[in-house]
Amino acid sequence: MLSNSKILVVGGSSGIGFAVAQQALNAGAEVVIASRSLDKLQAAAKQFGGSVTVEQVDVSDEQAVIDFFARVGPFDHLAATIKPHLPSGKFLENDLAVVGAAFDAKFWGQYRLAKHAVRHIRPHGSIVLTSGVAARRSYPGYSAVSAMNAATEALVSAIAIELAPLRVNTVCPGFVDADTPIPGRVDYVKKLAPSLPLNRLGATKEIAAAYLYLFGNAYSTGSVIVVDGGVTC
Numbered sequence: 001m002l003s004n005s006k007i008l009v010v011g012g013s014s015g016i017g018f019a020v021a022q023q024a025l026n027a028g029a030e031v032v033i034a035s036r037s038l039d040k041l042q043a044a045a046k047q048f049g050g051s052v053t054v055e056q057v058d059v060s061d062e063q064a065v066i067d068f069f070a071r072v073g074p075f076d077h078l079a080a081t082i083k084p085h086l087p088s089g090k091f092l093e094n095d096l097a098v099v100g101a102a103f104d105a106k107f108w109g110q111y112r113l114a115k116h117a118v119r120h121i122r123p124h125g126s127i128v129l130t131s132g133v134a135a136r137r138s139y140p141g142y143s144a145v146s147a148m149n150a151a152t153e154a155l156v157s158a159i160a161i162e163l164a165p166l167r168v169n170t171v172c173p174g175f176v177d178a179d180t181p182i183p184g185r186v187d188y189v190k191k192l193a194p195s196l197p198l199n200r201l202g203a204t205k206e207i208a209a210a211y212l213y214l215f216g217n218a219y220s221t222g223s224v225i226v227v228d229g230g231v232t233c
């Protein structure tokens with residue numbers, strides 16, 4: 001389905017992005033994974049048997065994003081699955097510098113990627129950003145995450161109109177059994193599992209399938225695909 005397509009996965013060195021890269025490869029695409037750490041990228045590439053190209057980029061740096069797209073050249077689809085160090089403290093206790101840095105990577109990082117990707121995307125290509133269920137349901141300690149995810153969904157809806165016929169969509173994951181667990185958060189998330197309608201956390205491959213759907217569906221734009229095991233029911 002994706003043969004002759006070139007797909008960039010920014011945040012593809014682990015978690016959901018890694019699973020997107022895997023499924024894009026399985027579908028016959030040429031895949032580039034990008035993130036900040038060359039070590040993590042090379043370790044991921046090894047798991048793919050060397051069949052992906054790696055590119056180092058920090059999405060907090062606009063010039064680095066511009067240079068990244070110039071190096072990569074024309075491509076078909078962009079997936080952004082960036083997860084910054086997420087502040088999960090109570091609203092009144094959050095350090096604004098930490099919240100700002102997270103917002104800068106997750107929201108503004110995706111904004112920079114979308115803005116500078118456009119002129120490199122081939123006709124019929126698309127952009128898929130990532131939000132998260134905290135945009136739609138509130139959890140104590142997640143105010144900053146809620147705000148950056150909701151901002152991402154609002155951005156996608158707005159730019160889908162401006163950039164059409166280029167398609168821009170979002171995947172909104174629920175709680176995932178991540179392979180790079182964050183200490184502290186992992187216990188909190190695991191405790192949630194029994195309260196979820198499907199009684200378990202999601203798998204990265206289950207979330208990744210939504211990105212593949214959005215790459216391929218030429219009539220989807222401005223959409224949010226929620227894959228959350230029923231959390232927001």
Ligand SMILES: NC(=O)c1ccc[n+]([C@@H]2O[C@H](COP(=O)([O-])OP(=O)(O)OC[C@H]3O[C@@H](n4cnc5c(N)ncnc54)[C@H](OP(=O)(O)O)[C@@H]3O)[C@@H](O)[C@H]2O)c1
Nearest residue numbers: 011013014015016035036037058059082083132174175176
């Ligand atoms: N996991 C969940 O339960 C869950 C739930 C809801 C939403 N989400 C969303 O889904 C997305 C993926 O989450 P995940 O759990 O799969 O994440 P993850 O495994 O932690 O992977 C995050 C990726 O982002 C890269 N990254 C972080 N900061 C970056 C930066 N400034 N520039 C470039 N790359 C950067 C990381 O690599 P480097 O460290 O090398 O940069 C890594 O490749 C995130 O947007 C997250 O908020 C996840």
